[in-house]
Amino acid sequence: MNSPNTIRQQDRPAEFPLKIQGGMLEALGINMYATIGKCLVEFVANAHDAEATRVDISIPFDAIEEARGKARETAKAQVEAGDRDPFTVLLTPLPEDLKITISDDGHGMSPEQIEERFLPVNRKRREDADGEETVLTSESGKRHVMGRKGLGKLAGFGAATKVVIETKREGQDFATVFTLDDAVIREAEDIGEVRIPAEYIEGRPIEQKGTTVTLYGLKSDAVRYAFETIAKQIRSAFFGIRADEMAIHINDTLIEQPDPDYVFVYPHGASEDDLADDEVQIGELATMPVRYMVGFRRQNLPTSQRGARIYCNKRLAAGPSLFGLPTGMHNFHSQSYMECIVQADELDRHGIDLINTNRSQLREDNEIVAALLEFVEERMRRALAAHAKWKEEVVDDEITKAPKARFAMQMTSTLEGPAKASARRLLRRLAIEHGADSREFEELAPLIVQTMNTGEVLIRLSHLETNVETIRQVALNLIELADIEKSDALKIYRGRRDAINALLALVRKGEHEFWKKKGIEKELHQLLKEEPWLIRPEFNRYLTSDERLTNVSTMLAEHLGVDTQAALDDPKRPDLVFLMSDTGQPHRIIVVELKSTSLPLKHEHLVQLKGYMAKIETYCRTELNRKVTVHGYLIGSMPDEKTVNDDERLLLHEIEKQGLNSEWSVMGTRSMLEYAQVANGHAIAAMEKDLADLDQDAESEADPENVAAIQQNDGAEAHDCRPVT
Incomplete structure (x- = not known):
């Protein structure tokens, strides 16, 4: 029997082995690439870095939808019978005969590159022989690479349980095929001990090159999206990749950026094809060149698409987000129509990694990112101010061109004095915020005019040839009543x-x-x-x-x-x-x-x-x-x-x-x-201004000189009054 001292010596090894169990790959794949769109973005980025000129994605949408329906019905019955955890329905694999393929005509990989560059998890793609991140361009040097962390290879596990890769280098007469199987890797006690079998297909043309990734065992929930949703994700993930540089197809349909329907762009003259040049001052350290534009769409954007998208090396690095843009600023409502595109390539061309793995935000714990975000927020603030000024300048022309808006303005001609001015101000503000031909203007404009139409009473009295003094007294009473009603209306709006x-x-x-x-x-x-x-x-x-x-x-x-x-x-x-x-x-x-x-x-x-x-x-x-x-x-x-x-x-x-x-x-x-x-906010502001103006007018009229002038004018008007016919 061993003595206690002997046991203690045996339980004190000089070093410990580090083991990474197979579940790590699955967790990374599922957590970062939970939808087929995110998976495809990673494979497209790999193709870009391999200098591909074409990427072809094949997705059997109809067959997937049919299989998903059957799989969910089966899973639902199992859950109801108590034979299945309901949350595992999300990961239900579809039949093996369903597959998604991603093919590119890039350089491909040799067996040596597969082993030394592709399979090592978290290999720093940009490191040189000395461990410095200086390898910033692709194989021939013509493209700045998007990849960095060495995790994109796991993307397939977010949407599938099996990833088969076939790849071939130009100059070789064979293709290499290997399979990453979730079932095999997940059970591994140590990933480092997993062996990936390789197959070789002989007799391939020497000039052939490229890589094809095939996803099998598709996860029901991850592949639920339709063509347009996936295409939109790919469009948003990349900016500045022209079709003649690398054409991306889904089921033979070219994925192109649609022409944006902008009504206003800041700064003047900028466009998606010609961004404005600027620079970010990073404290006293340095300046960083950036290019940007801010556009305002004709139709409001979904909340998830508003704000700035920051791109590095043509790939989304952060956003869309309004970041720290203050909500109380003038014209903030227009952020519903606003998108900002920022190219900040220099952010991703140095030895420090400032982009979060999920590419939805930047690492904000440093002076460089803080300066960039402050720049983006300021440019969006300036764009909103310029947009507000532009709307003020064009609103009268828009009202003239929109028949219903023009008619509403004509209706205000029946109003008198401050009421007319108030109504016109409100109508202009309504047109500025929503558009002169909008449904909001059509519905609200008549209400604005009708609530201020006390002038009709005076017009009717004139038609009845009422004597001047009576009209004058009624007018004064109506003005007083209008002041009271406006004050009451302000209370109502404040209640609103x-x-x-x-x-x-x-x-x-x-x-x-x-x-x-x-x-x-x-x-x-x-x-x-x-x-x-x-x-x-x-x-x-x-x-x-x-x-x-x-x-x-x-x-x-x-x-x-x-x-x-x-x-x-x-x-x-x-x-x-x-x-x-x-x-x-x-x-x-x-x-x-x-x-x-x-x-x-x-x-x-x-x-x-x-x-x-x-x-x-x-x-x-x-x-x-x-x-x-x-x-x-x-x-x-x-x-x-x-x-x-x-x-x-x-x-x-x-x-x-x-x-x-x-x-x-x-x-x-x-x-x-x-x-x-x-x-309602604009109505409150307009009424508060009108009441302040009326108070100021009342103080002015109380001045003795003004009272005398008014009485003199009243007398002159009384002698020259004629009935209105």
Whole structure:
């Protein structure tokens, strides 16, 4: 029996072996490249660094969609039977006969390069023989390389369980084939002991070169995306790669950057093909050359696409992001239309790695990145200011060209004095923010004019040949009343600001709700029931709230003037119903369906809304003999563009296909909040300014000299007054 001292000596080795278990590769592959789009970006980057002139990607979208449906049904049955962990459904592999291939005509790899350069995990791609990162260009020196960390080879494991690579160098008469198998690597006690079998295909043409990566055992969730989504990811991941330099195809379709629909670009004269030159001052250390432009789209961008994208060596390094751009700045609303492109190649051409592995952000713990981000934020700030000034300059021309906006301005000619000026200011501001031909302008402009139209009273009095003194007294009373009403209106708008803040609190509560409860739906319903203008400015009084369709039909019949009718027999309850155009034809009925801000909207919710709409329209036509138009609003939390849920994806697909004249709209609570903030914020500011101007005018008129002048003018006007005919 060994003594205690002997045991202790045996348990004290002079060194320890470092083992990396196989699960490490799987974790890296899944965590960084969880979608097929991200996987493909890595393989395209590899092709670029191999000096390829063409990349061909083949994806059997229809077969994948069919197989995914079958796999999920099988997995669902297994989960319900208790035979499977529900979260593993995300990793369900599809049949082995389904595959995705990525082929390029780059230099390819020799067996030696495979062993020494490709297979070593985390090999520093840019290191020279002395361990310095000086190898910044591709094999012939004509391209600056994108790769650096040596992890892109793991990308395939994010979307597949098996990665087969066939590669060939020019000048060799054989191709090398090897397989990275997740099942083999995952079980390894030490990755360093794993042997990767190699095969060789003889008789290949000497001049042939390139690499083909084939993904097998596709993971159901990772390959759920359609062609356009994947193409968009690839377009966003690269900037400045021309098709004649390296053409990227998916199923023989060339992936090109579409011509951007910009209405304004900063700085003047810049474009995606000709970025503006500038430099970043990095403290007292140095300057870094950069190129950039800021463009404002005609249509607002999804939240995930707004702000700056920073590229290094033609590949995305960070963004899109607004970074630290302050939200309270003038014209911040226009960031919804803004994208900024920054080329900062020098950031990735030195011995320090400043780009995070996931390429969504930069390492911000240093002076270089801090200076770059400060530069980007400042340029976006300047662009927003220049954009605001430009909108001010062109708005009058836009109003003249837009028939409905021109008519709204003509309507203000019936107003008097400050009311006319106030109305015109509000209409111009509305056109500046939303566009003179926008739906927002069309809906809000008449409301602005109508609420200020006290001048019609004076015009009518003149038509009736009312004596001058009476008109003068009525006018003074109306002005006083207008001041009171404007002050009261300001109180109302400030009350609306409180409602907007309540909506903001609900949105934030839903976004941060960890367990995604449904209770917030009731809070949202109560808020919109009390403040329906948050949905659309013309929504003031609802017809019904959370009533059975039976009661909805009865109230519709009453408001449409139908005495006898058969009520709609249906217990379902739409959240809110509005009846618009009470005196016009055809009547417009609005159905609103609300969902919790803590749960993403789904296609089944849209189906539910459409069901309400169809039943109400059919009832009005068949039972009430009334022609109506029914429009629906589905309101809640918009699904993430990268959602894995099929029902959420189907809703996003429906929204994407939706035409301009669709009978339904899906409104995210975030978008509703932004709209309400802009529309009411400007009204508050305009009214506060008008009241301040009126107070100043009142002080001026109180001056004795001014009073005398007014009385003298009043007398002159009285002697020269004629009735208006």
